[in-house]
Amino acid sequence: MTEPLIIGAMVRTLGAYPSGWRHPGAHRDPATDAGILRRIAREGEDAGLDYLFFGDWLATGPDLEFRDPYLLARIDPVSAVLFLAGVTSRIGLIATVNTTYADPYAAARSLASLDVLTGGRAGVNLVTGAEPRAAGNHGRDAHADNESRYDRAEEFVEALRRLWDSWSEDAWIADAERGVLIDPEGLRPAAVEGAHLRVAGPLNVARPPQGRIPIVHAGTSPRSRALAATEADLALIAAPTLVEAIATRRLLRDIAAEAGRSPDELRVIAPVLPVVGDTDAAAKRIVQTLLALVPLAEGHQAARPAFPPNRTIGALADALDVSREDPLREATFDARVTTAEAERLGERGAALIERLDRIAGLGVRTGDPLTWRHLVAAHAVPAAFVVGDAGTIADHFELWRDEGAADGFNVLSAFQPAQFEAFTRIAAPELRRRGLLRSVAESQGSTLRDRLRISSYVDA
Numbered sequence: 001m002t003e004p005l006i007i008g009a010m011v012r013t014l015g016a017y018p019s020g021w022r023h024p025g026a027h028r029d030p031a032t033d034a035g036i037l038r039r040i041a042r043e044g045e046d047a048g049l050d051y052l053f054f055g056d057w058l059a060t061g062p063d064l065e066f067r068d069p070y071l072l073a074r075i076d077p078v079s080a081v082l083f084l085a086g087v088t089s090r091i092g093l094i095a096t097v098n099t100t101y102a103d104p105y106a107a108a109r110s111l112a113s114l115d116v117l118t119g120g121r122a123g124v125n126l127v128t129g130a131e132p133r134a135a136g137n138h139g140r141d142a143h144a145d146n147e148s149r150y151d152r153a154e155e156f157v158e159a160l161r162r163l164w165d166s167w168s169e170d171a172w173i174a175d176a177e178r179g180v181l182i183d184p185e186g187l188r189p190a191a192v193e194g195a196h197l198r199v200a201g202p203l204n205v206a207r208p209p210q211g212r213i214p215i216v217h218a219g220t221s222p223r224s225r226a227l228a229a230t231e232a233d234l235a236l237i238a239a240p241t242l243v244e245a246i247a248t249r250r251l252l253r254d255i256a257a258e259a260g261r262s263p264d265e266l267r268v269i270a271p272v273l274p275v276v277g278d279t280d281a282a283a284k285r286i287v288q289t290l291l292a293l294v295p296l297a298e299g300h301q302a303a304r305p306a307f308p309p310n311r312t313i314g315a316l317a318d319a320l321d322v323s324r325e326d327p328l329r330e331a332t333f334d335a336r337v338t339t340a341e342a343e344r345l346g347e348r349g350a351a352l353i354e355r356l357d358r359i360a361g362l363g364v365r366t367g368d369p370l371t372w373r374h375l376v377a378a379h380a381v382p383a384a385f386v387v388g389d390a391g392t393i394a395d396h397f398e399l400w401r402d403e404g405a406a407d408g409f410n411v412l413s414a415f416q417p418a419q420f421e422a423f424t425r426i427a428a429p430e431l432r433r434r435g436l437l438r439s440v441a442e443s444q445g446s447t448l449r450d451r452l453r454i455s456s457y458v459d460a
């Protein structure tokens with residue numbers, strides 16, 4: 001039988017679609033994240049998901065409000081997983097650490113602590129960061145360039161692994177009768193001396209139960225791909241289409257093989273933003289609402305200095321190469337797009353209209369009326385939406401697995417908690433029925449390495 005996929009939740013409490021927080025009933029106050037995190041964690045664990053994943057971004061600013069509102073204010077990822085360690089007992093917990101700014105000893109220590117506290121459920125996502133403002137928050141003059149960031153990231157991986165190996169498996173003796181607590185020979189220095197990092201070791205936390213805590217990496221540059229393919233257990237890819245995902249997965253597997261690694265040791269994980277309803281039509285109506293809630297250049301938002309410039313009909317027309325003289329530029333957001341106007345939007349306009357039919361049941365001639373608001377919003381705020389009932393969502397997961405596009409998925413939810421719960425309660429049972437998601441019983445007592453089907457690490 002084919003193995004189930006690896007399925008985890010990428011947790012963004014404010015929702016993964018930028019207008020999600022405006023949806024009726026959505027969580028929208030980061031000061032009350034504790035409650036929503038607890039709820040998401042229990043829900044994900046009960047559904048048998050493999051892990052909860054927390055990204056990170058080392059700066060904030062008013063420009064994020066309309067682009068990536070979930071980055072504005074949220075719990076730091078290592079704090080989030082340590083908090084959830086106490087309210088869960090089976091699910092894996094993956095936190096992001098930025099190797100450009102983090103201290104490797106401190107990172108190795110908190111991750112080993114998480115692994116000990118959870119009996120081997122810890123994972124770490126290593127990123128080098130793309131946010132230049134992070135430099136000013138960490139006492140640096142400028143954000144380092146791609147090459148030096150990845151040089152440091154490689155040393156960081158080495159440092160983590162050596163620190164986690166500080167205690168040999170039989171170093172802790174605890175023989176009360178003889179009064180022997182440890183075997184000093186089994187406590188080893190890390191002795192990392194690189195161009196970017198120097199760490200003496202050993203680590204002052206017990207050996208993590210997994211030995212090597214699973215490493216996740218996400219990025220797009222050649223150095224990032226090389227790091228993912230040679231060092232990571234999970235590679236997160238950004239590929240929006242099936243064809244691109246197949247190509248990216250193949251490329252990563254090839255780089256792994258060239259580096260002398262079995263490509264099957266690398267799991268490639270694709271993002272998915274399922275919008276789930278009891279019926280396809282109900283799910284499409286949710287997308288209609290999300291699109292209608294995207295702030296466009298009208299009302300008070302448009303006056304904000306950080307308001308994105310792509311939220312006008314003119315910007316959409318420019319992007320689609322529509323003539324400067326075309327009267328469609330004078331349309332209002334809530335006017336229906338006419339057949340004649342649609343024809344003047346060219347091939348890319350036709351593709352956008354076709355997509356809106358597929359994800360939201362909107363159309364020029366058929367379906368619910370397609371307005372300029374929908375077109376501008378869908379163009380300005382794209383997302384990897386997969387929209388429908390349990391069967392439609394499961395078809396997507398199955399197709400991507402069968403075509404070799406992904407070994408698993410990071411599930412994003414447009415808003416919390418309703419859309420995450422729609423995924424776990426409506427879609428997850430169908431995924432399980434088709435053998436795409438493991439059964440809850442199977443995951444009892446598993447470490448994250450077991451869940452990811454990575455061979456266990458034996459102390460050198």
Ligand SMILES: Cc1cc2nc3c(=O)[nH]c(=O)nc-3n(C[C@H](O)[C@H](O)[C@H](O)COP(=O)(O)O)c2cc1C
Nearest residue numbers: 055056127128129130218219220221224236237238
């Ligand atoms: C699926 C995915 C998730 C990512 N998550 C984060 C994150 O949480 N924090 C972060 O700083 N960067 C994140 N990144 C960005 C990468 O770390 C990287 O900085 C970015 O893709 C630029 O590419 P490069 O580092 O390969 O040059 C993510 C990228 C992808 C593809």
